Amino acid sequence: MSAVRDLSRISPRVYWLPPGKPDRPSLCAVVGEHGTLMLDGGASSAHARAFLDRLAAEGVAPPTATALTHSDWDHVFGAAEVNAPVVAHRLTAEDLVELAGTDWSDEALDARVAAGEHRLELAENIKEELGSQRDVPIALADITFEDALDLDLGGVDVHIEHVGGDHAPDSSVVYVEQDRVLFLGDSLYASTSGPERTLTTKLAFPLLDTVLSFDAELFVEGHTESVMSRTEIATLVDDFRRAGTLVDECVSSSGAVGRDRCSPGPNSISANRRATSCAT
Numbered sequence: 001m002s003a004v005r006d007l008s009r010i011s012p013r014v015y016w017l018p019p020g021k022p023d024r025p026s027l028c029a030v031v032g033e034h035g036t037l038m039l040d041g042g043a044s045s046a047h048a049r050a051f052l053d054r055l056a057a058e059g060v061a062p063p064t065a066t067a068l069t070h071s072d073w074d075h076v077f078g079a080a081e082v083n084a085p086v087v088a089h090r091l092t093a094e095d096l097v098e099l100a101g102t103d104w105s106d107e108a109l110d111a112r113v114a115a116g117e118h119r120l121e122l123a124e125n126i127k128e129e130l131g132s133q134r135d136v137p138i139a140l141a142d143i144t145f146e147d148a149l150d151l152d153l154g155g156v157d158v159h160i161e162h163v164g165g166d167h168a169p170d171s172s173v174v175y176v177e178q179d180r181v182l183f184l185g186d187s188l189y190a191s192t193s194g195p196e197r198t199l200t201t202k203l204a205f206p207l208l209d210t211v212l213s214f215d216a217e218l219f220v221e222g223h224t225e226s227v228m229s230r231t232e233i234a235t236l237v238d239d240f241r242r243a244g245t246l247v248d249e250c251v252s253s254s255g256a257v258g259r260d261r262c263s264p265g266p267n268s269i270s271a272n273r274r275a276t277s278c279a280t
């Protein structure tokens with residue numbers, strides 16, 4: 001794990017701002033000759049502004065578009081501050097409309113926590129990130145795609161691909177071809193919607209295949225505090241597969257729910273890979 005908390009240039013055309021508290025995800029900028037693409041919008045206007053100011057200090061042209069990996073609040077609340085067209089999967093775009101019509105006041109957050117719609121952690125993180133004077137302008141999607149979208153930024157090609165997965169059905173990844181960087185968002189993380197954080201072999205295994213099918217050398221995750229090498233991601237994938245296969249074998253041999261024997265649940269891998277919470 002790296003302690004670095006500032007902007008760094010991780011490849012010739014990619015800048016990365018590492019994740020931070022309370023629930024700020026990684027942000028990246030892909031810099032081409034005629035366009036800069038921001039990867040994820042950030043957790044708030046303040047988060048996005050901090051990224052934009054750091055980019056400007058490096059002499060990078062401001063983003064000409066923002067690509068969103070999924071619609072969790074911490075990845076999209078800052079997009080309005082960027083003031084550039086938003087690129088998003090169709091499902092993400094639909095979620096943005098819903099987020100724009102949601103009341104983010106303390107009272108509304110508390111009511112949704114009480115009703116079991118939000119985790120307490122999520123409400124606390126939103127309150128901390130956004131402060132008491134809370135205005136949450138939500139940037140809606142300007143460009144949507146179904147399976148994938150390719151962008152030419154001038155000397156650098158970007159491929160955005162919908163991958164889904166346990167964490168969020170709308171998850172997409174972004175591949176920067178010339179620099180061999182894959183921006184994963186939260187796609188490899190566990191589901192956060194239920195009482196336990198789980199990955200299912202049904203969704204995780206094909207997703208792992210997809211991730212490794214990119215010829216990437218650097219892998220950036222939403223809330224992981226270091227950029228991973230191909231060797232590191234391959235080790236992680238092996239660990240996933242081993243754990244998932246064991247759980248599946250245990251479930252099939254127990255012939256029942258097997259909750260006690262096959263913790264945490266049927267066909268799921270205990271997968272709390274994050275120290276902090278992750279959004280909705």
Ligand SMILES: [Zn+2]
Nearest residue numbers: 072186278279
């Ligand atoms: Zn997320």
